[in-house]
Structures are given as C-alpha cells and as structure tokens.
Amino acid sequence: MSTTSAQPDLLYSEEEEALRAAVRDLLTDHCDAPGVIARTESDAPHDREAWKALADGMGLAGLLIPEAHGGQGATHREVAVVLEELGRAVAPVPYLTSAVVATEALLSFPQSRLRSTGGTPMAADLLAELATGRRIGALAVALNIAPGAAYKVVRHEDGALHGELTGIADAAVADVLLVPADDGGLYAVDASAATLTPQVSLDLTRPLATVTLDRAPGRLLGDAEPAVRRALRAGAGLLASEQLGVAEWALTETVRYLKERKQFNRPVGGFQALKHRLAQLWLEVVNLRAAARNAADALAKDDDTAVAVAVAQAYAAPVAIHAAEEALQLHGGIGMTWEHPVHLYLKRAKADSIAYGTAGAHRAALAELVDLQAP
C-alpha cells in the first residue's frame, strides 16, 4: 500500500481566490450561456475572444511554463482554479488541451538536444509560443485515452508523416499538433500541413476533429511515450477541477431554481424528496472538491501523483454526470430545452467522463497502484 509522504494542502490560497475572481469576472463578460449556445451552432464553435482575453490578456496560457521559457512559472494548483471557472462557464476555449495537455507534453523535453534553426531546443521554442497564447497546441491523441492506455500513432516514412488520427479535441483551432509516430518519436506538425475535419461531437463546447497527415513535415521533439504519459496524467488530474466546476454550476443553479419555482402552492425546493437529493449532491460535490484539490496539489508537488489522479478521476466523472442529470431533471420541462444551458453541462459532463480515461479505467489503475489486485 502506498502512503502519502506529507499532508496535501487542500485549501485555496488568497492568490488563488483572487485568480478565481478575475477569471470569473472575465467569463461573466465574455462567455455567457446564450452566447455559448449561439456559438455552438455557428461555424466557429470556439470562443477566440475569450481565449485571447484569458491567454493574452491575463497570461493564463503560460501558467505551467517556467519563466525561463516565457511562462508564468505557476503550478497545477492555479491551473486547477482556472479550470474550475472554465467548467462553471462551460467555456469553449482550448485551455485544458493547449495550456495543460500540449504544454505538459512539451515540458518533457525543454532541454532536448533537438534544436530549432534559432539554436534553442525545439520544445523550448514551442513552449514560449504556447505561453503567449497566440499559438494553440493540441496533442494528437484521442481524447478518450487514459494515461496508461495504448494510443494510435502515425507512420513516419521518408522524413514525413502519414496517417489519420480521430477524436482530437480542439484540433480545429490548433496551430501546432504534437503527433506521436511509429518510430517512437513525438513530432511537431504545423496545422497548415495537416487536413483537419471537424467531427460531430457530443460535447459542442469541446469539439473533436480528425487529423489527416499526407506526407506532412514534422519536427522531432523527442520520445513520445514519456511525454504522452505525462501530458495525459496532468490532463486527467486537472480535468477533475473542470468537472468540479461543472458540478458546482449544476448544483448552484438547481438550488436557485428550486427556491423560485412553485408548484402545489409551495417552492419546489421545500419538498423533502428533492431536498434530500440536493443535499446528497452537495455531499458529492464537497468530496469532489477535496479529491480535485488533492490531485492538483499532488501534480504541483510531484508527490503521490499517480494515486491522487486516479482517485480524482475515478470519483469525478460520476459526480459531474449525476449533478448535470439532476439539474436537467429538477428543472422539469425547461431543462429539456435547447435554450436552457443545462444541456451544455450535461454534454460536457458526459464527454468528460470519457476524456483521459473512464472512471473504470482509473479504478483499474488504482488496483495496481494500491495493491488491490484483480482476481
């Protein structure tokens, strides 16, 4: 059995609360629910304005990137707070995919001997670009892949890349794709050298695309395996904070609605059958907050990471879905409509339950980690 070496810090610091307030303000201005719904039906489902304000304006794209590489040198704890707010707004921005997953992949090799034409390591150049938020990165691994699972690779042949990868989240807005190839390398490919075909996605706010490479040029960054593992683990761990944001929105909005909505001459929220369901949901959200905070803290300290991430992901998905499903049901007829935003949260929660591994996949990983072996 593994044990924690030190107590995790599960609270939010004052700075983190200030960051939360700033992000929430920005999203209130830039990213209201009717706007998100309207955007999902347009040709440009991503909110580039909000992304620009977050990444360029507030410098949040570079939180995980050391200052030496042009970033903010912050930790996963701050990133988790940003993701809670993005989840609460179900914001259609490529933050998790670019500022966390692609960034973490690149952070595997900033000291790499593989140099760009300018003489700096290739990955370091890319990190500096992603840190500004003016370029967006995407790891070309399907969104459903768990940190320890097999992923699809493309063919590296005659110095170019060939193949098709599906289920790549936020690829539609990416400027650079990080592509694993059959020679074991991870390659940086300019999006302009690939064919990106949008897929019709369950989650309208985190759309998927197919990436087709036909003799596409790629620049080798280093070994794919450790980079992809690291990226997916951070993605899975911090996804729990996004799921917390989704669940919190669902609970808060449902409580608010049930205090207002009257039936049988009483506020619906006064009926014990509903009160108990909401109290139960609150309990789950409270537990999710502790699990998500623990994962963020573990990633930040690089301590107990594997267990903390697996616990958070095994717990988060059912809670986020439960919260969104309860929200839809308890809003009654209005909850079933397109105009009410609850469907955005349900779709995000359901897609998140598959993203970076299902709860079951993370439980299976835990079985190994904490020595509770399968029969």
Add this chain to the structure above:
Amino acid sequence: MTDAPELRRRTAELLAAHPPATTDRLDFLRARFDAGLAWVHYPEGLGGLGAPRSLQAVVDAELEAANAPDNDPRRIGIGLGMAAPTILAYGTEEQKRQYLRPLWTGEEVWCQLFSEPGAGSDLAALGTRAVREGEGDWVVNGQKVWTSSAHLARWAILIARTDPDVPKHRGITYFICDMTDPGVDVRPLRQVTGEAEFNEVFLTDVRIPDARRLGEVGDGWKVAQTTLNNERVAIGGMRLPREGGMIGPVSKTWRERPELRTHDFHQRLLKLWVEAETARLTAERLRQQLVAGQPGPEGAGMKLAFARLNQEISGLEVELRGEEGLLYDDWTMRRPELVDFVGRDAGYRYLRSKGNSIEGGTTEVLLNIVAERVLGLPAEPRTDKDVAWKDLAR
C-alpha cells in the same frame, strides 16, 4: 500573550514538577488541569489559559513525547465533547468549578439523558417531566433511552419538560442529574450486535436541587443546541491516514486472501476504496479549514458520508468472507466501555455500523439540515410550532 513557546515553557514546568514516571496518574492529570494545560482555550482557573484552541496540539505533542498519562478522552467523550462546552457556556461559576475538573480528569464520567422512546429525531417532543416544589427541588419522572455510559456515569446532562402549556421547544429546562440518586434506574439495552453498549434510564421521583439547573427555566432547548452542535463536531473531527478507516480491514483481507477474490467484489471494493479516500480527504480539508480559521459547512456532511461508507464497506466484507461471513464472533451480552470497530469481526462491524446513520442525528434529519442550513432550501412545514405541548397528538 500565550503563544506556542510560552505553552512549551509551561508544559516543561509541569513535567519538571510532576515527572510522569513517578507521579500518580490522577495526580498528574489534576496538576495538568490546574496548570491550565488541559484545554488551553478554556478560561484560566478552569483548566485553560484562554489561548487559541489550535495551540492545544503543541501541549499534546510535548506531553506525548514525555510519555505523560492522558485522560482517556474516548472513554469520557460525552463529558468532554458535550457536557463541558455546555457547562462552560451556561453554568454558574460554582457549577464550572465543581464539575469541570473531575470531568476532564475522568474521575467523573458523564452521560446524556436526552433521547426518549417517543422523542428521538423530534427531540423537542420529549415528555420527561420536571415539577418544582415551591422554590425548592425539582422532581423528575420519565424514561430516557440510548444512554451510552449511563452504567458508569456519575453525572448526566438531562433535559426535561417544565411547562407543558407552551409549545414544545419553549417548555424545556436543562439540568445536571446525579446518577447515584435514588429513583435513577439504569437498565442495559441489548442491541443487534448482542452487546449492551447503551442503556435505558428510568427516572422515578428523582429530586434535583435547583442549584443543578443549567441556564434559565424554559431555556433548555437553547442550552441543548450547544450540546448538540458540539456532538456533531466531535463525530466529524478525526484525522485518518490513507486506509485508516473501515476500508483498512477489508483491503487487508483482500490482499491476504486471494482465494476470496471475484470480479464483482473487485469492482465494489475499488469503488468504495475511492469513496473512502475522497471522504478522508474531505475530512482533512475540513480540518485544514478549521486550523486556518475558516470553518466550512462540510462538517455537516462528514457524518453522513462516514455512516454510509462504514455500512457499505463492512457489508461488503461480510459477503467477501463467504463461509466465514456466515459466522459471528461472539453473541455474549457484553457491556463495553468503548465501541471497538476494528478489534472485532466484520459481522460485528456490519451490525454496529447500522447505528451510524441513526445515532447523533439520523441521516434523514441531517440531510434536511444540509438542505436548509447549507443550501438555504425552504424548511419543512411545521404544524406543531404554535401548539402547546400538552395538546400535541401523541
């Protein structure tokens, strides 16, 4: 200014004057109380120094390192956790001086005479009557139930109805009852586990001097809130390592007994393991909030979470053990001083944990409390609010 170095200095002084190795246990505990190092957040002269509560840990660590005797806080939990804060808040100076020291040292055990056969979750409906004889003693008649430690207790905190003509919350008064008085009859109440951890207490013409009233006549419900709030704090506050709760024994069984493993059990075990770990982290987060001086509402939920987990985890272990799960370790009617969860078999743990969702507030009542006080949802309609207690249907 009482800070950590000052407390360390005072603790060292206590240890020098009363070396634990050569001092009688009770003498040491009394000296510790008199030095203000019993509960440092209590006032001077009452076992404390008026210091921040969080600094108690400093004293405890020093004393533990010196191998000093402790006051067996689990055994005297009701006195420490419930009676003491209530006496501190509502007692007269004389009451505080009389009761707090022997309570803290454990010389005098306390029990709680609150619940009745007809008043559990609806505690304010209680029917035990206290009638005053002129300006003199109160005479108490009634029956209480679920009283832990009543057979060991010297004193009890007691709530009784003193005015049946007003609505139920208003006609209650809070007393300190001498358990050695004639008319106090303690009978063991045997439980589903086979043992008798609790008691029924029958009160027949028990005389309580007015000097043992706690708070004003008719104010008993308000006073009882102090007791009950402290009860819930006491239940949620433990700090556990990973696998420190009931998930520990079943995980151990799983590791040591591969022949018991099936895929169904594996899935259930992993799900509960994750839930136990998240509940543990939530408790740790709550503790960190308290230390940082920002208590959150999570405490209201911790008891709910642990009650369900204890029941599901111990239930899983009974099944996992197969043929052994059909057996029980001991049905003898024992009278334990403490609930022993890990020292007995899975079957005992399963049966005993059924009480976790009833004792200290049922799950149903606590869910209402979370919904109303944390989420701000409307309260249940109250048909008994303005009706005199004597006119309520019973």
